[in-house]
Amino acid sequence: MDDQAHAARTMWNCLHAWWQMMPKDKRTLAAADAAIRQARTDLDFLAKLPAQASQALLKTYFRAWVNCWGGRADEPNFKARFRTVMSVDIPQGRDLNIVRVHRRWGMVNLPKIGRVRFRWTKDLPVGRRAGTDNRITGARLVKDALGWHIAFRIQTLEAEPQPHQGPDVGIDAGVNIPLALSNKDHQDHGRPPRLPDGTADRDKWLTEKEKARLLKLERQAAHRKSFHKKGEKTSRRLQHTCDQIKQLRAKATRRALDWQHHTTTYLARTYGVIVVEQLNIIRTWSSPLGAPPRSRARTSKPRPASTAPSHKRRGDARSRC
Incomplete structure (x- = not known):
């Protein structure tokens, strides 16, 4: 799993470098997909990342640019090794083959890893509970200080919530x-x-x-x-x-x-x-009502020039060098 997470981060950085290098008229999803396929063919450590995870990474990267163009987020950037959360996306849920072993554990198929056991903490729509309106559409592997965790994406129909009657x-x-x-x-x-x-x-x-x-x-x-x-x-x-x-x-x-x-x-x-409370932090630092506005450019008053004669010797200036 660690190899796939490192490959996903490297793929993101390579894709970002490719995107910045290409002219604007050639930054298309088809060209990016072809570049990813060629990179997975030429570089063995990038081939450790499943093909579906690479496609999901491309969609996420393009969505980041769409959010940036819409003014909802900043531009995507490179991902550092030690400051980035290790994660792998599994966009296709049909091949997971989730089976509940008993009330505490379940089994799932992960691409290029195999059969993995995970702790069952939530009710999942598997077996008879699964249907067209209630099914698992994908998963995501995330690593933290406790180890690897898996989060499932579920498509379900939720009833419209009623107004809360609390105070x-x-x-x-x-x-x-x-x-x-x-x-x-x-x-x-x-x-x-x-x-x-x-x-x-x-x-x-x-x-x-x-x-x-x-x-x-x-x-x-x-x-x-x-x-x-x-x-x-x-x-x-x-x-x-x-x-x-x-x-x-x-x-x-x-x-x-x-x-x-x-x-x-x-x-x-x-x-x-x-x-x-809607607290305006900027106004708390502004000048009081009726007072002249204070400039933040200079925080101290200039000192007046001294008119007293200097008693320094000629060698003092050279002695400091």
């Missing part, structure tokens, strides 16, 4: 209280936002034992980096220490996202209308 409430995000509601039903995660010395606690989602372990690992990494020379390959010990730090950071991120998911689900089920 209205105003909401505001803060520092000491994460979500403050107008009816005093504040949502707090129970973790102090600041340390005893008043500084912000960036590791508030970790326990005290995990914080101590993180501090120890960061000191180990700093100590081992002091022996690392520029251009040298990273040692196994330093890489192992950085991996442990990354795992702790990922654990804190998952806890924060889990709290956000549970809190937003509770608010959506409880209240019918949630009103957010």
